[in-house]
Amino acid sequence: MALVRKDxxxxxxxxxxxxxxFLFSVSTFVLFRFGLDRTTLEGDLxxxxxxxxxxxxxxxxxxxxxxxxxxxxxxxxxxxxxVDRTSLFVAKAAVLFGFLVxxxxxxxxxxxxxxxxxxxVGALPELLAVLVLADLGIAIVGTLVGALAVQxxxxxLIVPLLALPLVTPVxxxxxxxxxxxxxxxxxxxxxxxWLGVLGxxxxxxxxxxxxxxxxxxxx
Amino acid sequence: MASATEPAVELTGLGRAYGERTALEGxxxxxxxxxxxxxxxANGAGKSTLLRILATLLRPHSGRARVLGAxxxxxxxxxxxxxxxxxxxxxxxxxxxxxxxxxxxARLHGVEAARVPAxxxxxxxxxxxREPVRTLSRGMAQRxxxxxxxxxxxxxxxxxxPLANLDPGAxxxxxxxxxxxxxxxxxxxxxxVEHGLAEADxxxxxxxxxxxxxxxxxxxxxxxxxALYA
Numbered sequence: 001m002a003l004v005r006k007d008x009x010x011x012x013x014x015x016x017x018x019x020x021x022f023l024f025s026v027s028t029f030v031l032f033r034f035g036l037d038r039t040t041l042e043g044d045l046x047x048x049x050x051x052x053x054x055x056x057x058x059x060x061x062x063x064x065x066x067x068x069x070x071x072x073x074x075x076x077x078x079x080x081x082x083v084d085r086t087s088l089f090v091a092k093a094a095v096l097f098g099f100l101v102x103x104x105x106x107x108x109x110x111x112x113x114x115x116x117x118x119x120x121v122g123a124l125p126e127l128l129a130v131l132v133l134a135d136l137g138i139a140i141v142g143t144l145v146g147a148l149a150v151q152x153x154x155x156x157l158i159v160p161l162l163a164l165p166l167v168t169p170v171x172x173x174x175x176x177x178x179x180x181x182x183x184x185x186x187x188x189x190x191x192x193x194w195l196g197v198l199g200x201x202x203x204x205x206x207x208x209x210x211x212x213x214x215x216x217x218x219x
Numbered sequence: 220m221a222s223a224t225e226p227a228v229e230l231t232g233l234g235r236a237y238g239e240r241t242a243l244e245g246x247x248x249x250x251x252x253x254x255x256x257x258x259x260x261a262n263g264a265g266k267s268t269l270l271r272i273l274a275t276l277l278r279p280h281s282g283r284a285r286v287l288g289a290x291x292x293x294x295x296x297x298x299x300x301x302x303x304x305x306x307x308x309x310x311x312x313x314x315x316x317x318x319x320x321x322x323x324x325a326r327l328h329g330v331e332a333a334r335v336p337a338x339x340x341x342x343x344x345x346x347x348x349r350e351p352v353r354t355l356s357r358g359m360a361q362r363x364x365x366x367x368x369x370x371x372x373x374x375x376x377x378x379x380x381p382l383a384n385l386d387p388g389a390x391x392x393x394x395x396x397x398x399x400x401x402x403x404x405x406x407x408x409x410x411x412v413e414h415g416l417a418e419a420d421x422x423x424x425x426x427x428x429x430x431x432x433x434x435x436x437x438x439x440x441x442x443x444x445x446a447l448y449a
Binding site for chain 1: 275277296299300304306308312313314315319328329
């Protein structure tokens with residue numbers, strides 16, 4: 001908890017990650033609106049635009065996740081403490097998950113106002129379930145990639161190059177699960193199998209991350 | 220915990236390389252519990268590498284390193300939390316205040332946060348405790364970093380130029396925490412030859428990563444140490 005509290009305090013003080021992620025999302029929605037020359041979207045297209053935008057916004061958060069640890073000696077301070085190294089992964093993943101939720105609380109309503117044809121209000125619980133499962137997967141992979149990339153000089157390049165292919169299954173599953181919720185004819189039933197895919201992805205990558213994170217902190 | 224008779228640090232042929240470059244080679248010494256090792260050497264001589272190995276932040280590539288009774292790197296987990304490192308970087312978050320930084324480190328080390336104000340007062344920083352570290356002078360940040368290094372009452376202090384940026388008043392204020400009478404064994408990197416010798420029980424001089432001088436402090440003159448920088 002000390003690690004999470006410290007990161008939230010730093011974000012509140014610096015406002016580096018969440019505002020940038022939100023502004024990026026809104027800018028991208030505006031670009032899609034003009035690029036597609038459409039005032040309203042629904043179904044597959046709406047779902048695709050939403051998830052691609054949220055994913056690119058998440059990359060900004062991944063890039064910033066370990067910067068203070070790297071530049072201000074946080075890694076050394078952490079490694080000097082009698083603390084299980086896995087706790088750093090859990091804390092950072094929780095922080096990135098929190099950043100994603102905070103961004104989505106503001107960005108999804110903006111998306112609905114700017115681009116979405118059908119109202120998502122009727123399908124809100126299902127949409128929330130997809131968002132939570134997808135955010136969890138993005139946070140797990142993003143933390144792993146962020147920790148790996150921050151050790152390199154080309155951090156800004158490494159994060160998208162590694163993260164985007166790794167989270168492609170999340171975009172596919174979340175996109176497929178969200179599309180019927182944003183259908184023109186009104187929200188259809190949530191495809192359970194895509195939720196299952198998201199849950200399985202979170203489980204597999206969660207276990208994988210716990211297994212390999214220690215090695216990323218070795219000199 | 221290491222027994223009182225067991226050396227705090229025992230090194231045998233210790234070496235470390237960065238790629239092709241040898242940073243440290245053939246360091247052999249034994250430092251008794253509660254004793255002070257002064258490390259001298261020009262820039263790039265391997266002093267900081269030695270300190271980082273002892274702190275478990277770097278793996279030794281050759282030889283043997285035993286710290287507080289544990290062999291490194293495999294026993295590193297039992298050493299963490301028992302060493303206090305004061306490095307070049309203060310290891311403080313610039314956007315957090317001195318108080319917030321120290322409370323964070325107290326939680327990491329499982330130490331009562333109530334110890335923080337007393338430490339800050341001891342180094343004369345209580346009045347600036349709530350200001351972000353980025354607004355503090357280097358000397359002030361160094362005082363806070365010293366509080367961080369001793370917050371958990373370490374058994375071994377690893378100090379890289381601990382008095383850098385400190386005025387005489389601040390140096391006197393931190394002496395009870397990191398000075399000779401503080402209690403723990405100490406490894407001190409210093410460029411202040413006279414002060415370093417006065418504080419030391421054992422002297423190690425490094426040149427190009429290799430030991431050029433290793434002797435009890437009483438047998439080493441300031442001229443011997445200055446020769447390392449020639």
